[in-house]
Amino acid sequence: MYTTKNDLPVQARTKLIELVNARLADAVDLQTQVKQAHWNVKGPDFISLHQLFDEINEDVEEYVDLIAERAVQLGGVALGTARIAARASQLKEYPSDIATGRDHVDALSNALSSFGKAARQAIDATDELRDKDTADIFTEISRGVDKWLWFVEAHLQADR
Numbered sequence: 381m382y383t384t385k386n387d388l389p390v391q392a393r394t395k396l397i398e399l400v401n402a403r404l405a406d407a408v409d410l411q412t413q414v415k416q417a418h419w420n421v422k423g424p425d426f427i428s429l430h431q432l433f434d435e436i437n438e439d440v441e442e443y444v445d446l447i448a449e450r451a452v453q454l455g456g457v458a459l460g461t462a463r464i465a466a467r468a469s470q471l472k473e474y475p476s477d478i479a480t481g482r483d484h485v486d487a488l489s490n491a492l493s494s495f496g497k498a499a500r501q502a503i504d505a506t507d508e509l510r511d512k513d514t515a516d517i518f519t520e521i522s523r524g525v526d527k528w529l530w531f532v533e534a535h536l537q538a539d540r
């Protein structure tokens with residue numbers, strides 16, 4: 381912990397930094413999974429999915445930055461390397477043996493859904509620690525993830 385004049389109590393900041401870094405690991409993992417889908421998707425919807433997945437990647441990169449910088453603002457160290465993320469992420473491993481648009485849509489919707497659930501839980505957990513700003517960051521992220529989950533899942537919803 382670094383000393384800071386941030387007025388949130390140190391006990392709260394300690395818990396917040398731990399929580400923020402846990403979600404940072406998920407976000408770094410999610411970003412690599414989105415890129416994995418961007419690179420490897422094949423089939424008749426290739427170009428639209430390839431481009432959609434890159435747009436999602438750009439937003440997730442912003443989530444990573446927002447989360448990492450919040451850990452530092454609270455007096456902590458941002459733990460955001462690929463190795464740390466691989467150890468700490470709660471997301472399931474992205475399948476490396478899939479190719480079709482449908483399979484990537486399914487796999488990526490699972491990743492977005494898991495990450496979205498954790499982001500939503502982080503809103504409440506940080507709010508309970510009286511940190512409305514971190515709650516606001518996770519609210520923004522949760523709203524974005526819900527939008528991207530819709531964009532991805534819409535490919536499968538025509539048949540219901």
Ligand SMILES: [Fe+2]
Pocket residue numbers: 418434
């Ligand atoms: Fe690319």
